[in-house]
Amino acid sequence: PIQSEDIQEIVDPLPSWxxxxxxxxxxxxxxxxxxxxxxxxxxxxxxxxTFDNDGNLWSEQPAYFQLFFAMDRVKALANExxxxxxxxxxxxxxxxxxxxxxxxxxxxxxxxxxxxxAGMSTEAFETIVQDWVKTAKHPTKGVGFDxxxxxxxxxxxDYLRANDFQTYIVSGGGVDFMRAFVTEIYGIPKEKIIGSRxxxxxxxxxxxxxxxxxAEFDFIDDKEGKPINxxxxxxxxxxxxxxxxxxxxxxxxxxxxxxxxxxxxxVHHTDAEREWAYDRESHxxxxxxxxxxxxxxxxxxxxxKNDWKVIYPFEK
Amino acid sequence: PIQSEDIQEIVDPLPSWxxxxxxxxxxxxxxxxxxxxxxxxxxxxxxxxTFDNDGNLWSEQPAYFQLFFAMDRVKALANExxxxxxxxxxxxxxxxxxxxxxxxxxxxxxxxxxxxxAGMSTEAFETIVQDWVKTAKHPTKGVGFDxxxxxxxxxxxDYLRANDFQTYIVSGGGVDFMRAFVTEIYGIPKEKIIGSRxxxxxxxxxxxxxxxxxAEFDFIDDKEGKPINxxxxxxxxxxxxxxxxxxxxxxxxxxxxxxxxxxxxxVHHTDAEREWAYDRESHxxxxxxxxxxxxxxxxxxxxxKNDWKVIYPFEK
Ligand SMILES: [Ca+2]
Ligand SMILES: [Ca+2]
Numbered sequence: 001p002i003q004s005e006d007i008q009e010i011v012d013p014l015p016s017w018x019x020x021x022x023x024x025x026x027x028x029x030x031x032x033x034x035x036x037x038x039x040x041x042x043x044x045x046x047x048x049x050t051f052d053n054d055g056n057l058w059s060e061q062p063a064y065f066q067l068f069f070a071m072d073r074v075k076a077l078a079n080e081x082x083x084x085x086x087x088x089x090x091x092x093x094x095x096x097x098x099x100x101x102x103x104x105x106x107x108x109x110x111x112x113x114x115x116x117x118a119g120m121s122t123e124a125f126e127t128i129v130q131d132w133v134k135t136a137k138h139p140t141k142g143v144g145f146d147x148x149x150x151x152x153x154x155x156x157x158d159y160l161r162a163n164d165f166q167t168y169i170v171s172g173g174g175v176d177f178m179r180a181f182v183t184e185i186y187g188i189p190k191e192k193i194i195g196s197r198x199x200x201x202x203x204x205x206x207x208x209x210x211x212x213x214x215a216e217f218d219f220i221d222d223k224e225g226k227p228i229n230x231x232x233x234x235x236x237x238x239x240x241x242x243x244x245x246x247x248x249x250x251x252x253x254x255x256x257x258x259x260x261x262x263x264x265x266x267v268h269h270t271d272a273e274r275e276w277a278y279d280r281e282s283h284x285x286x287x288x289x290x291x292x293x294x295x296x297x298x299x300x301x302x303x304x305k306n307d308w309k310v311i312y313p314f315e316k
Numbered sequence: 317p318i319q320s321e322d323i324q325e326i327v328d329p330l331p332s333w334x335x336x337x338x339x340x341x342x343x344x345x346x347x348x349x350x351x352x353x354x355x356x357x358x359x360x361x362x363x364x365x366t367f368d369n370d371g372n373l374w375s376e377q378p379a380y381f382q383l384f385f386a387m388d389r390v391k392a393l394a395n396e397x398x399x400x401x402x403x404x405x406x407x408x409x410x411x412x413x414x415x416x417x418x419x420x421x422x423x424x425x426x427x428x429x430x431x432x433x434a435g436m437s438t439e440a441f442e443t444i445v446q447d448w449v450k451t452a453k454h455p456t457k458g459v460g461f462d463x464x465x466x467x468x469x470x471x472x473x474d475y476l477r478a479n480d481f482q483t484y485i486v487s488g489g490g491v492d493f494m495r496a497f498v499t500e501i502y503g504i505p506k507e508k509i510i511g512s513r514x515x516x517x518x519x520x521x522x523x524x525x526x527x528x529x530x531a532e533f534d535f536i537d538d539k540e541g542k543p544i545n546x547x548x549x550x551x552x553x554x555x556x557x558x559x560x561x562x563x564x565x566x567x568x569x570x571x572x573x574x575x576x577x578x579x580x581x582x583v584h585h586t587d588a589e590r591e592w593a594y595d596r597e598s599h600x601x602x603x604x605x606x607x608x609x610x611x612x613x614x615x616x617x618x619x620x621k622n623d624w625k626v627i628y629p630f631e632k
Contacts, residue, residue, distance in 0.1 A: 227518050
């Protein structure tokens with residue numbers, strides 16, 4: 001008769017991965033730390049894994065998907081704001097001038113996000129995002145943004161959960177933007193999605209309470225903000241952390257300092273044909289110091305072009 | 317043969333409760349919303365319950381337990397701070413002058429908490445709290461503070477989890493103080509404990525990263541702060557919310573506005589003999605407007621003296 005151990009060997013938990021070092025490292029780690037007889041065994045309660053989102057679970061080129069949402073919001077709201085026609089960064093958005101828009105820098109992007117995401121209740125914002133996702137299309141791929149998730153990473157999330165890991169998103173992106181539509185795609189519930197956020201205000205509203213979104217950042221969940229938010233919200237150090245840029249380096253360093261054996265994973269964008277190729281010089285998802293430390297400390301680096309059989313689920 | 321429905325009827329899920337309205341209401345609610353054939357059925361992912369801690373899951377008299385911890389810390393640190401001898405609120409602590417201490421008001425208490433809880437890493441703070449709990453004794457009950465949890469509420473937490481509810485603590489108390497020692501007592505993991513918090517800072521510390529606790533509040537998880545934090549951290553409106561004071565009223569109002577059928581529960585301190593009796597006039601755990609709204613809107617109110625067979629686990 002077939003034993004359960006045999007079935008584990010027969011069923012490949014990561015079928016969209018080639019038989020490469022990154023895949024072997026992941027399976028070796030999970031097998032080790034979930035083995036009760038191993039000195040590296042990790043109790044279920046401490047199996048915390050944290051995943052960056054943009055460029056790590058889905059694509060982030062030619063700009064963060066949330067920026068396309070913000071641009072569409074600005075266009076939808078333009079009639080109510082005649083002053084935007086002559087004011088950056090709104091002017092660039094209304095003129096579809098991506099080059100000028102990206103020249104506005106971080107402050108310009110922040111202004112755009114804050115102005116287009118605030119001034120409404122959390123429920124109203126959720127509905128707006130969900131309506132947007134139904135029709136918006138990626139500018140070059142021509143499919144919905146929610147289709148551009150990485151099939152191999154979906155398999156990794158499933159594999160970790162099957163081994164009693166909790167899977168969290170810890171992203172620089174807006175927490176409420178993600179919560180509105182990624183829960184079913186990733187199999188990650190709202191309470192395990194962590195991200196940047198606006199300040200909010202509670203209004204009793206005559207017995208119909210609302211959480212109102214204010215036009216001011218409350219927390220930027222990037223760089224040092226990631227371990228800070230992980231400590232605030234989860235209260236445990238991850239044993240598995242995955243990202244694709246220098247913005248994830250503090251999170252990976254934090255995981256690397258775990259007393260338990262831990263796993264640090266970088267996604268390296270090497271596939272100019274099927275996805276995009278960028279790293280040390282990129283304005284989006286710059287991976288430079290992180291790559292150096294990964295190579296120095298023996299962290300696992302996914303070579304997207306070589307390691308993944310398919311990138312997106314629709315290619316299966 | 318015995319059917320599973322029969323077993324449910326035989327095994328009383330709340331054995332430390334008398335057969336009273338509060339108990340009947342709780343069981344009727346849980347039975348209804350977990351019944352797939354009920355129009356009030358709530359999917360598992362949305363079964364979020366939130367519990368205040370002080371005065372709701374454990375006692376809070378003659379002062380919040382965390383205040384006794386802060387006082388003991390001030391005494392332990394007094395040699396390093398000779399200026400405290402003549403400076404309030406520290407002077408009152410060092411002179412064991414509770415009356416003067418409580419006259420320092422919220423600002424005095426905050427100063428005490430901030431000064432005694434900051435200036436160290438999260439790990440160091442956790443160890444200090446855990447060491448304190450091992451030896452500290454409640455001033456009148458004479459037992460460890462961790463023994464003064466409410467047995468009937470422990471049963472309620474178990475009962476909800478057995479019915480696939482997530483149980484969260486949402487407390488005005490310090491999140492790291494609670495996380496250090498209540499997880500096993502309540503069966504609630506660190507990531508489901510929400511509370512007030514200090515600002516923190518990430519230090520790379522030459523490869524041994526630390527989250528450092530700063531002497532400034534980051535968030536006060538009380539009153540309107542409770543629904544705000546619930547939205548930030550959980551991202552879902554509770555279907556079951558439980559508290560004991562006006563500080564919980566916004567959280568209960570927030571739950572009451574859920575599109576799902578929801579349950580609002582107040583613990584009313586009516587037992588001067590076995591615990592303490594206080595409500596509308598109390599400086600700690602004042603329950604006034606909340607009690608009015610509970611009575612007006614038909615929320616469930618636990619009459620501690622009448623409803624609970626025992627208060628603490630050691631009385632069983
Ligand atoms: Ca990223
Ligand atoms: Ca309370």
